[in-house]
Amino acid sequence: MNRDAHLNELGEFLRARRAELSPRTVGLPDSGTPRRVPGLRREEVAQLAAISTDFYTRLEQGRIQASAPVLAALARVLHLNDDQRDYLFGLAGKDRKRSRRRMLQKVQPQLQRLLDDLTATPAIVMGRRMDILAWNALAAALVTDFGRIPEKHRNYVRLVFTDPAMRTLYSDWETVARTCAAQLRMEAAKYPDDPRLTALVGELSVQDPQFRQWWAAHDVATLSVGTKMLHHPVAGDLTLDWDTLTASTDPDQQLVIWTAEVGTPTHDGLRILASWAADHPMAASDST
Structure with a gap:
């Protein structure tokens, strides 16, 4: 831009x-x-x-x-x-660092090790433009089998708007999707010259009239904390708190985790899902 x-x-x-x-x-x-x-x-x-x-x-x-x-x-x-x-x-270009050539993002080894250790907590790592860089097995069981998605299409916003299963998984899909559009616009401000981000916005604008409407509203948001309600085909109704941790070695990488308080139906649902995932394995990401 x-x-x-x-x-x-x-x-x-x-x-x-x-x-x-x-x-x-x-x-x-x-x-x-x-x-x-x-x-x-x-x-x-x-x-x-x-x-x-x-x-x-x-x-x-x-x-x-x-x-x-x-x-x-x-x-x-x-x-x-x-x-x-x-x-x-x-x-307006105020208080911004000079843009530099960006290499292809790979998950930081420290985050990958943390993902590998999180066996009872769904977690993913998001990078620039909300690309999904890595995930653990429970996140795949909770959301989707990320490994089946081609790497160039492995983007959280794209998934929310183009995968019909997301509209039934998220109880309030419209709020989730609108927030995603606002978070993506914040990414666009950080990386205005990113051709992949521009292509993603163009693709979603053509395919989805709601994305086009919400993008035109110019709402912005950061990836921080919140609560999501899901209706999972295996674990049932879940109310999950989500939080983000930013990698100090690469501020453009954030670990997103979903948790539930011990003793709640959602916590029990995650345990059921973990047991189901053990019998129906979906590969976690591998940084090697």
Whole structure:
């Protein structure tokens, strides 16, 4: 993505966030009269950010760049959360490291050893663009047999949107899928020149109208923590907490684990699944 494309994306992001706010939300008087378009007007955003309306208009049109202080003011006015603020600054090229040539990612040996030791806890390692770099046997039993997916297609977002089984596995598939699209957009801000990521977005936009709609919403999120509810054909209904650990040797690799409190039906379900997986082996990943 070149400089102009980045500026256009920044403008679209600002417009999307502006449309989500009402005058009352930001402390402005609401006349009660209908507005031609939803959200705040450009002049209202400019007023609250202490910049000229002309400057803000050109910023939304992708015609100019903004300084870090202006971006900080806009983030405050638009009530951006931490993820959205990071995304905004990333698009503007502020506080970002110079991009360097990226080699093909392989799971870090330390993470692979940890995966091999996690026999009672489903876990995977995700890399750039949410590619699945490695997994253990219980993760394969819980989600899908990752080893059967060609390596170039072994991507979590792609799996969620293109595998029909994911729509029945996740009890609230729409929330999971929408979050995936938001996390992928954060990846796009980090790696705007990644041709594989661009191709993935294009593929999913053509194949799935919901992905296309959610991608256009410009929502962003990071891979951190949460809870997922699954309806598994073997283990039954599961409520799993998930968390991520970032590899210090490669910050672009994150270990994602699913756990359940001891004594809960979900914990018992994982034990049943582990026993089933022992009788129906699916290969864990191998870094060798």
